[in-house]
Each structure stands twice: as C-alpha cells, then as structure tokens.
Amino acid sequence: MPSLAMLFQSHLDPTLDGDRLVTQMLTDFPDLDSALLRVEPSKKADAPLSLSYGDQVISLMAFAEPVGDDLGEIAAYSRLWPNDVPAPSDYRAHTIVTVVRAGAAQTHVEAIADAVLMSKVIASAVALTETIVAVYFGSANHVILPALFRDLAIETLPQPMLPAWVALNVAPRPDGIMTGHTRGLDMLGLMDVEIVASRESAEDTFGRIINTSIYQLENGPVIGDGHSIGETDEVEVVVRHAPSQVETDKIVLSLEFPGQEFPVFEPPVDDDAPVEEPKKRRWFKRKR
Template sequence: MSASLAMLLQSQLDPTLTAHALLAQMRSDWPDLDPSLLRLGEMPAEDGQGKADGGDESPMQCLEYGDALIALMPIPVQIGDDIDQICAHSRLWPDATPAPVDYAAHTIVTVMAFGQDGQDTNLVAQAALLSRVLASAIALSDSIQAVYFGSANHVVLPGLFRELTQATLPAPMPIAWVAINVGARPDGVMTGHTRGMDMLGLMDIEIPETQDSAEEVFGRLTGIVDYLVENGMVISDGDTLGASAEERIRVVYGPSALDPERQVMRLQSEEVPQAKPGTSWWKRLLN
C-alpha cells in the first residue's frame, strides 16, 4: 500500500464538507474521471466492519476511486508547524497575502492505493488524484485557508491551487507538489535543494554549492524535477550531466546535508580536465 497526503488548514471545521458533497463536486469538476469508479467508500475498522461515509461514530469521510481509498480526517487543532515562515518561503503564496497563523483546525486528506498483482503504484497519478480531491474540497468550503504539503514543507493559496489543478491536470503539476528552495550560504556561496519528491516515489535533489546564479540554480532544479516526474528515476548514482564544454555535473547518491536520515541526489560540479597542448612540430623534429 502507498499513500499520498496533504492537509487543508481551516478557520474552523466545516460539517458541510462531507463525502456525499465531495462526491458530487468531484463528478462536476472532473468529467474525465470514470463515474463508475468514483463512489462512497468505507474505512476499515479494527473489527473489520467499516462504515460508509465514516458512519455516525467517526468524523472521517471516505470515497473510493478504483482501487484507491480517499480519506478525509478533520482535526480541531493546528498542526504545530510555523505557518508564517512556511508561507514566507513558498513561491505559491503571494507576498501580499497574510499567512493564516490564526487557523483553528485542519483536515488530513489521504489517498491510499492498494497495488494489484505486485505492481507498483503510480505515485504521480496518485498525487494527481489527491490534487483533484483537494481542489474539489476547496470549492465546497470557505473555511479552507491553505493547502499544505507536509512532504514538501510548503503551502499553496487555496484559490490558486484550484486554478492550477483545473489548468494543469491530468498532466503532472510538480510546481504544487515539490518545493524548490534556492539561497546563498552565510559565506555567499549559492545552494539549492528540493523537498517533496518522495511523495512521487523519487529522490530529492541537493546542490551543496555552485558558482551559478539563483536563477540558474532554480532553472536547473526545475528542469531535473520535471524530467524525473516525466521519466522516473532514470538518473543513477555516478551519472554526469553536461552543463557546458568546460564543466560537468556528477550525481552522487548520499545522505542529505539538511537531514542525514534521508537519501538524496547531490549535484557536484566537476571541472573537465583540459587536454595538454601537443608538442610543437620543431620539438618533435629535435627529439
């Protein structure tokens, strides 16, 4: 089983955000989804007896799409992370919009797929389904103040997220799923890294140091993210990426500089050895 997860930060819990309402909204929003596969679901209980729509004993709301279970769990507290700082660093949170630091509740939205015949789940497609659910929930409730992807540690303005999903899906939308962070160290050396690729079954990327500008680092990371999302983990440990005739970039798998417990792809610049100049014709004659 694999799971994709995000959170909806809310001013308050909204009792109108039910499985029945979400089912109707998703069918309206996403006509390309097979309506026969989208239905009310059941969350298995400890005794094996689940209840459709969460039942009267649980606040959890459940849908199913094919072999995927969609679960929404409302929780009447904050998540504890520093939302002010996360909003300040998110490229999908406008600077002019205040961070929702006073939000009072959140809903965990999870899509869980149960692979068949030993086949791996398509995590990019699963993230797309999760995004459809989030976008439809935004249309249903005015209580939603932010969409938070914990794996990427970044937030998206709800209205912007819904517009992005409607304009992009079913194509992948890594701009919403993956955070790309670029900045200079205290010594002025430029660095960059991604967060959130693990939700897509991919490795995050880190550039520990580079002489490139912030714009060049952002462009390089964005290009590699898009390439991996499209093609999978086709860049192996030790591979080199051509940057120019004078420089090459080697990919090294190893512990993250920010979190040693995580394995990442580090991009290390290497100078291309210059060929030694040939011996002049007159020296060859003398020798």
C-alpha cells in the same frame, strides 16, 4: 510514502460530505470516470470521510484543532503564498487528506497518479467550503493559498503539479556560493535534488534543480550514482547518491561540478560560546 496533505481551516464544515465532493470533482475534472468514483459507507459517526476511485482509497480525516505549526513562518518561505497575503494566525481546525493503495510497493507512476487524485480532491473541496485557509504539503513543508491551488489544479491536472507538490529553493551560502535543493519528490517515489555548491547563477541553479526534477517525473528514478547529466562544452554535472544536507537520514541526488574548486566555508567561531558536540554542517537555507 502515501500521498498526504493537510487543509488548515477556520473551523470544520459539516456540509463537506462525500456526495457533494464527488459531484464537484466530476464537474471540475471531466477526465474522471464517474463509474469508479464513489463514497465509501461508514458505520461509525466519527469515521473519516472516505471515497474510492478504482484501487485508490481517499480519506479525509477532520480534527477540530490546529496542528501547532507556525503557519506564518511556513508561508514566508512558500513560493505559492503571495507576499501581500497575511498567513492566517487563528485557524482552529485541520483535515488530513490521503490517497493510498492496497497491495505491492508503490511505483513512481502510481505515486504521481495518487498525488494527482489527491489534488483533485483538495481543489474540489476548496470550491465547496470557505473554511479552508491554507493547503499544506508536509513532504515539501510549504503552504499554498487555497484559491491559487484550485486555479493551478484546474489549469494543470492531470499533468503533474510540480510547484505545488515540491518545494524548489535556491539561496547563497553565507560565503556567497550558490546552493539549491528540492523537498517533496519522495512523495512521488523519486529522489530529491540538492546542489551543495554551484558554479552557476541563482537562475541557472534554479533551472537545473527544476529540470532534474522534471526529468525524473517523466522518466522515473533512473539517474544512477555517478551518472552525468546536462553535459555541455561549458558545464558537466555528475550526480551522486549522497546523504542530504537538508534532512537527516535521507539519500538525495547531489549534483556536483567536477574540476570546479569551491572554497571550504567555515562558520565564524565564537571563543566565548559554550562547547557543544560537533553537528553535521548544513549549508542550505530556504529563500523565496
């Protein structure tokens, strides 16, 4: 899937043009090759702002309207949105930022490189306009405070920005059993990680999904169905390629603990509730 993010804005800024963006990117990120980064000309007044960097094409498509999502609800569950900063409720525009390549199917190395380039574009755009009120990654379904995103990008890139690109969540099931999951690794050509039931603490569960994500970032999609990971004298974890418990029609790395019996959780039954068709159970919920 292409690298894609959205900039939620108070209004569109006509001064955010290609030349200024290129200049800011080269200032912010000295590792960029100035000979490769250029503005792509357009014959249409309403065409997206387009840049190229080698075989990567960067597009910024601006719309003078909100996207309709509840920004406050998304921010409440986003780790990179500070608790003491109210989510903007009156933004009036958004810009879709994408990085794509022509040609063959994308490798995970190329996908990560595209995410890096897209993050450089966003970080520099934040420096050029005060209209950006939130940075949104749809694959992770979370938002990031623009100033925080820029600081993280300047400090981290060109190394992967895992907390910005991927939602990392742990929470107990209603019966108290710990769960964990990621969301957004598919943008990087990798499989998301889920733990339906963990024998470990919240801290260790969180560390396990992070470490499994980092392992994939460094090595690619090499964890096979049935592989063991993180095996010690105390803990053995087996990976299954299984349907996601968070998103429909998606296969993930499901981490299991062989030999550990977990109670089967059954939601309480309301005898007075109307009868509905059975739905797939989902144990996960989002928690900061």
